[in-house]
Amino acid sequence: MTSFTTTRALAAVLSLATLVLSAPSARADIKDYEFRLTQSELKQGNGVIVTVQLIDRRSGKPVPDAVIIAKRLDMEPDGMAMMAAPIETSASTEPGTYRFKADLTMAGGWRLSLGAKIQGETGTLENKLTLKAVP
Numbered sequence: 001m002t003s004f005t006t007t008r009a010l011a012a013v014l015s016l017a018t019l020v021l022s023a024p025s026a027r028a029d030i031k032d033y034e035f036r037l038t039q040s041e042l043k044q045g046n047g048v049i050v051t052v053q054l055i056d057r058r059s060g061k062p063v064p065d066a067v068i069i070a071k072r073l074d075m076e077p078d079g080m081a082m083m084a085a086p087i088e089t090s091a092s093t094e095p096g097t098y099r100f101k102a103d104l105t106m107a108g109g110w111r112l113s114l115g116a117k118i119q120g121e122t123g124t125l126e127n128k129l130t131l132k133a134v135p
């Protein structure tokens with residue numbers, strides 16, 4: 001038999017292993033995406049609309065239909081990480097753009113932490129953005 005069969009079997013296993021191992025690198029990685037603020041300075045106040053774009057860094061194009069699974073707004077940039085502000089998702093106006101309504105209760109630096117799932121990608125995108133509330 002058998003050295004021929006064994007060699008073929010081994011070759012099949014090896015090529016399968018190569019396929020499996022090389023598959024992830026051919027696809028996009030969650031690190032290829034990032035959120036960007038469309039405006040990093042906002043007027044301090046209640047019900048402020050904070051707008052971010054989700055960008056595919058390879059193409060520079062906006063990415064629609066991501067699901068925001070976590071969001072937090074706090075004053076960590078000004079040494080007040082415990083000072084969080086109410087933030088809720090708001091209706092988006094265009095594909096790839098995500099909007100939030102927030103109470104910027106104090107002038108100064110705010111950190112927007114976002115977690116999101118992207119269609120067709122595994123893992124969770126986690127970004128921290130810094131914005132400034134001006135009086």
Ligand SMILES: [Cu+2]
Nearest residue numbers: 075080083106
């Ligand atoms: Cu504060």
